[in-house]
Amino acid sequence: MSFPSDPLVPARRAGRRPASSRAAIEEAAGELFLENTYGGTTIEQITTRAGVSRASFFNYFRAKSDLLWGDVDVLIADVASRLSVQRHDVAPLDGIRSAIISLVADITPDRIPLAITQWELMGVREDLLASGLPRFAALAAIVQRHLESRCHLAPALETRAAAFAVVGAVAAASELWASGGPERGSFSGMLDRAITPVCEGFARSVR
Amino acid sequence: MSFPSDPLVPARRAGRRPASSRAAIEEAAGELFLENTYGGTTIEQITTRAGVSRASFFNYFRAKSDLLWGDVDVLIADVASRLSVQRHDVAPLDGIRSAIISLVADITPDRIPLAITQWELMGVREDLLASGLPRFAALAAIVQRHLESRCHLAPALETRAAAFAVVGAVAAASELWASGGPERGSFSGMLDRAITPVCEGFARSVR
DNA sequence: GAGATAGTTGGACCGGGTACAACAATACGC
DNA sequence: GCGTATTGTTGTACCCGGTCCAACTATCTC
Numbered sequence: 221m222s223f224p225s226d227p228l229v230p231a232r233r234a235g236r237r238p239a240s241s242r243a244a245i246e247e248a249a250g251e252l253f254l255e256n257t258y259g260g261t262t263i264e265q266i267t268t269r270a271g272v273s274r275a276s277f278f279n280y281f282r283a284k285s286d287l288l289w290g291d292v293d294v295l296i297a298d299v300a301s302r303l304s305v306q307r308h309d310v311a312p313l314d315g316i317r318s319a320i321i322s323l324v325a326d327i328t329p330d331r332i333p334l335a336i337t338q339w340e341l342m343g344v345r346e347d348l349l350a351s352g353l354p355r356f357a358a359l360a361a362i363v364q365r366h367l368e369s370r371c372h373l374a375p376a377l378e379t380r381a382a383a384f385a386v387v388g389a390v391a392a393a394s395e396l397w398a399s400g401g402p403e404r405g406s407f408s409g410m411l412d413r414a415i416t417p418v419c420e421g422f423a424r425s426v427r
Numbered sequence: 428m429s430f431p432s433d434p435l436v437p438a439r440r441a442g443r444r445p446a447s448s449r450a451a452i453e454e455a456a457g458e459l460f461l462e463n464t465y466g467g468t469t470i471e472q473i474t475t476r477a478g479v480s481r482a483s484f485f486n487y488f489r490a491k492s493d494l495l496w497g498d499v500d501v502l503i504a505d506v507a508s509r510l511s512v513q514r515h516d517v518a519p520l521d522g523i524r525s526a527i528i529s530l531v532a533d534i535t536p537d538r539i540p541l542a543i544t545q546w547e548l549m550g551v552r553e554d555l556l557a558s559g560l561p562r563f564a565a566l567a568a569i570v571q572r573h574l575e576s577r578c579h580l581a582p583a584l585e586t587r588a589a590a591f592a593v594v595g596a597v598a599a600a601s602e603l604w605a606s607g608g609p610e611r612g613s614f615s616g617m618l619d620r621a622i623t624p625v626c627e628g629f630a631r632s633v634r
Numbered sequence: 635g636a637g638a639t640a641g642t643t644g645g646a647c648c649g650g651g652t653a654c655a656a657c658a659a660t661a662c663g664c
Numbered sequence: 665g666c667g668t669a670t671t672g673t674t675g676t677a678c679c680c681g682g683t684c685c686a687a688c689t690a691t692c693t694c
Contacts, residue, residue: 236640262681264680283681385593385624388588444659445672486672657675661669
């Protein structure tokens, strides 16, 4: 049972109901990207197939490239909360590694963004890169904040470098895992192998 | 004295002379960015001030954001040649570190891109980020190629992770150095402090 | 019903980027 | 000097992503 004040059920008070949904637009976009590549698909084509107006697209996404990153943004935002519940007696860098690994363990195959699994089919490399750095920068900022809050010995340069290096390792593992065929190993294992050396390297200067 | 076949002096053979130059456009752009920020300046304003047509802009730059990266692109390209002359008896990762550090040692203050020294004045963060990842990816690819060519023990995952982590450290040091005031330390020293832990961490798995 | 509210839509507009054809200036062989 | 190939410049038309906004529509509550 849900109460009117239940915060989990927004309890719509008024207003017209959404005629579409992120999912519907994402689905239409995914089809078109596979047919015509990302660059060869216009927003208008996407919204037309989804049965919405072009103007509505921007009610659901801030940019076309958001379609490529699907759940990645929410995953990144999730990192912060997973970091905050880390115990204080584990080394900060180890906490970061386990937080990130625990995150990907929760990923179900259907939540993996199309752009990642279909990579080259969509001819999407350049656009992915262009829209990617802000995401990685956001993740790095989260990691760095955590390091600064948990470390006694933590010069700004080293925390920042460690954060960026961790994110770099994550990116490397993600890209390799994404482009790997079906015989690729587990994502968690790859992330571990990529991140652990970074943690070891910075263990002395960031703790 | 220069001979007609001197490859360093292209010895113009025919054709109209350039009416403008990259430098002239960069200068006009720099002024306008300081006056109106990057986002508040149009390509047309830039070319008008430089006394060229808008169409000509794209003879000199592939995109507006190229103006932000000035010499960075040539520096990145330079890394490859500096890596190729590394002796084979130094650890590959150490070679990468010293190649990068030697590179910045050659930077004269006047070659530092405006966008880096004027950072926040130009309100340029988002655009820098958006156009930055392709550059960093290019650098990472160079680093990774070098690792693969020099390493006996080098699984693809680890070389890629090491390359990305190194680039992350470089990015962190660069950003911190760029945003630091006049009392900031030496760029080389900061790079060293940022990269060394990465090299140490990957020394075991990439060699 | 009357509001208030939330969502949709069309249209105007801006600016980056591409494509291309016409034009201008230079070097060279004759 | 004169054609000609070459190189660079310019105007123009166009596409597309993204912003802005005012009009409209459907829903909820009183």
